[in-house]
Structures are given as structure tokens and as C-alpha cells.
Amino acid sequence: MKRGLEIALGLLLAALLISSGVNHAGAADEILIGNASSLTGTAAQYGISTYEGLEVAMEEINAAGGVLGKKIRILKGDDSGDPRQAVNVVQKFISKDNVLLIIGAELTGTTRVTAPISNTAKMVQFTASATGAGLTDNVSYVFRNALPEAYAIPFVVEAAKKKFKLGSVVVIYSYNLDYSVDLTKIYEKALAAAGIKIQDKISYAEGDIDFSAQVSKLKALKPEAVVMTGYYQESAQMMIEMRKQGINCPILGSNGFNDPKILDLAGKAMEGSVWASGFFPDNPDPRVKNFVAKVQEKYKKKPNQFHAQAYDAMRIVAEAIKRAGVTENTPENRTKIRDAIYTISNFPGVSGTHTFKTGKGDAEKSVFVLTLKEGKYALLD
């Protein structure tokens, strides 16, 4: 009896070893793409959306015959949103899994530390959502199709100034969140350029749930408009508290406002907010409609910009591989794929049209200025 158990366990172990071996070999008739993103941890919602967007694009491409006759397969790598873990994931993709290119990471912090690693390995790394400043500087193999805040915010400020005739604003930011601190600087620059004064700045800490004190302070300032630079969860709660305490001024937001979850959380409190995006789910463009329907059918949720940008990223790299005409994984071929990305221009995606220029990692994109009108995302008129 005991002997039988030992044999069974031994067999199981052997089977596990063999199957894990097969897993990493990477069959010759497929294109292996690594996706480093946070599937668990505090930023998991972004990583999961990114992965889902990639999957929808992959299925579409594979159903149409794949790229150069080969099917794409995505290899998941969970970095938990932790830069240290992201380094491990990317190193494993390069040295062990033999991926042709990497899509990710989806956060600024994790992308900042992994970009130089991919660059040294001459491996294209394409981030679909990291918006931090300077991420693609000095690393020629790193690309992104996210809308960098520094590019988008001036559009928001200009549009809001025109619409609300703003003379001053109060800025609300998360003092211990890099993203929010960086974004606040970007806003300060854009506001100064537009001649709008900053009346005061009010801060909160990441993970705070009580904003009553900040809002009472804000109320005493009688603001013309408020700028919010935090992640969507805190921003939504801030909005609810603001409306609760009777502050009804417009809110200038950021990237995070694109996530339909902020609307779920804040509801009516979000009405009248203004922000920029390449993607909005109610866009009548048939390409966008088709994409929204597919995500809704497969995942039973409304796509957000992370879905949209990841979907576009996958289609852009697939196009680049096709243009380069190579699928065998060698440093020369990977360089060819990089150079092929530079040739992509006016590429229509669901998050805007994309144009790449030689030597530049950031895509140039079209920008919409959006607002919430009667519970729906709409263009600011």
C-alpha cells in the first residue's frame, strides 16, 4: 500500500517535471510573447485588464490566420506590481522562456526598472499603459502607446479654461504616490502655461478612506475648480465626499478617470468632470464598437483604456513582426522588429491613431477631451 503510494507520487512528480519542460520549450510554429503585468496585488485591476485586452487581440489575430502563418501565444508573468518581482519576470522571459518580445509592464514603476534590461538584451518591450515621464528615453527597444500625461494634460487644461473660464484651481493629490506627485507637477506646468493660478494644494495618503477633513478644508477655500491627480479609487471617494459636503465645482482629472470603475464608485458625484483619453467606450467608431462588444461578451465587463491600449499594443507588435518578416528569435531579428515599429504611422486603433517616428519610443496619438454628462462619457463641447 505504502509502496504503491510512493510509486504514484514518483510518477506524478515525473509528469510534472516533463510537462513543465514542455511548457517552456516554445514550439516552432508559434510566436511567443511575454506579458509582464500585475495580476495580483494592489494594482491587479490594471494588470488584469491589460491581459484581457491582449487576449482579445490575440484571438482576433490568430482567428485570421496568425502572423506570417504562425499563431501568437501569450506567456503570463505576474509581477504583483512590485519592481523587484518585475525584474525577475522580465529576466526569466529573456533568458529562460525565449520570448520574441515583451508587452508590459503596465505600471510606471515596474516599467522603469525593466526597460533597461530588455534594452540590453535587444528585446522589444512595449508598454501599453505606463504613463510616467521619460520611460522611453535612452532605451531604444522600449515603446509605448499609452497617452503620456504630459502630452494629454495641456489639452484638458485648455478645454476646461475655455469651458469654465477658470482663473484658479485647488489641486488635490496623494503625497506618497509617485504617479500623483509626478502628475501634479505636470498639471502645475500646464496651468502656469494657461495662466491659471493654483489657489492651494491639499494632500492625502495612499489607501486613505476618510476624506472628510480634506473636503471641509477645501470647502472653506470656495474653489472655482478642483484638479485631482490620484488613482481612481481615492478620487472617486473624494468626489463623493465633495458632493456630500455641497461642493459642486468642476473636477479636472487624469488618466484614471477613464476607468469605468470610477463611474461605478462615484456615480452622480463624477458629473461635470473633465479629462483626456485616447479611448472612450461610447465612441461611435465601428472599430471601437466591435472591440467593446467583444470584451463585453468574453469578460462580461465594459472595457477600460487598459483593455483598449493593450489590444492596440498587441496589434501594433503583430503588424511590426509582419513588416519585419521574421519570427525566429535572434538578436538581429529582434532589432528588425524594433525598426519595423518605427515604420508604423497612422495606425488606427481603438485608443486613437498611432504614429511612431524613428528613434522615438512614444507613439503620437489623437486625444479626446471627455466629460461625464447625465451618467455617460461624452466629448466635452
Add this chain to the structure above:
Amino acid sequence: MLEQQLLNGLTLGSTYALVALGFTLVFGILGMINFAHGEIFMLGAYIAFLLVTVGKLNIVWAFLGAMAGTAILGMIIERVSFRPLRNVSVLAPLISTIGLSIFLRSLAQIVFGAESTRFPSGITIEFYQIGPIQISSLQIVILAISFGLMAIFQFFIKKTKVGKAMRATSESLHTAGLLGIPVDRIIFLSFAVASALGGVAGVLLGLNFNAISPLMGKMVGLKGLTIIILGGMGNITGAMAGGLFLGFVEVLSVGYLTSSYRDAVAFALMFLILLIRPTGIFGRTGR
């Protein structure tokens, strides 16, 4: 603005006080910290959330359900993480509850998703203007429930037989046992009561801020711990006073300084108080 900020502090502090009561009850009796208490708080909010959204019950039943659910959870935690380790060492249950807290938090993330969820209370909020203060019907409900529960709890612990047995057990587990108090059952019950208080606090917070998340217990758990150190470990009045104190300090430092100083101010004050009274404000000296 000061009056409004004081009201904000009172609302926040009363929720903190409820969480701290649960912490201090368990500590008073076992001399051990239940690090999973913050997660009980979080799960209380989610139980109420499920009862309201899936069960289609009204908020009163959701409150009662959350209390019952977290009480049962507390008893399970006692059985799983405390009782088997009671005579091993002080560190063992500490570590086991830290593990449990991570487990519960991750479980909630898997089941409910990592992001915040809107808490549909079904209560229509009305606002009343009293002089310079704007108070909402919701705030009145929160204050009434938390102070009501604190009063009931005081009565329970001071006047009832079970409450007296709890206090006796906290004096000395061994002696209480010798005197015929069913110590195991009293500990079991203390966990149930402590957890139910934590659960209610979770629902109150969800109601107040209209959102709940799997991570909400982490911060509140740490604050609960701070409060009981401040108020005197195991001291019930201390937990309530400490909770209100922390609520006021946090709100006022955000209102008149900036958020970046909030925790610094709160902890600097705690440090000062502990320098003067090392056992906490209401802590017994010489124990």
C-alpha cells in the same frame, strides 16, 4: 471650519473606537494581539454588502447579518489560530494571526476583486444645517450606532454575569478557571463579541464612505493597535477614548496642517503620552 472638522473627527473616531474595543477585549483576556481583527472589520463590510446586493435585504438586516457572520468568524479564528497555540509561546498566535490576516485579505481579493466596490446603502441622505455645521442623516445614524454599541458594551461588561466572567478571566486565566468560570467558553465568547464589534465598524465605515475594499482592514487594523497602546492595553475606556482621540488628531492635522503630517502628528503625540504614561492613558500601572 473648526466645528465641521470636529464633527468629522467624532464620526471617524467613533468607528475607530469600535474597532479598538474588539482589539482590547481579546488582548485583555488573552494578553495576545489578534492581527486578523482588521480583516474581520473588512469582512463585516463585505457580508453586509452581499446581504444588501445579493440577498436584497435592507440595511438593518445587513447590520445584524454582518454582526452574526463576523461573530462566527471570530469563533473560528479562536479555534484555529489561538486555542491550539495557547500554551506554546506568546509569539506563535501572533504569527498565526498575521498569517490569517494575509490569507483573509488575499481571499477577499480573489472573491470580491482587488478594487473598491460601491456600497449601496439604500439610505437617502439628508442634510441638516446646525449653525456652522452641516450634519447628514448618515452621520447621525453612524454616531448613534457606535455610541449606542459602546454603551451597551459597557453595560454588558460591567453588569452582566458573562461580562463579569470576562473581566475575571482577564485578571487571571488560571484563577478564574479554579473558581469555576468556564474559561474556554468565555474566551470563545469574547472573540465573538470582539469580532461582532469589528464587523459593525466595517459596515459603518462602508456606509460613511460609500465604498469598501479588501485592503480597508489593513490600515484600520494598524490604527486599532495604535489606539489600544495609547489607551492602555486591555483597557476598555482607554480604547474608546483613544479611538476618539486619534479621530480628532487625524482630522485636525489634515485640516490645519497637511496630510503628510497627519501620521507624524498622531504618532508623535502617542510617543509623548507614552513617555509620560508608559502604560497608556488609562493603563494600570505596575502590571
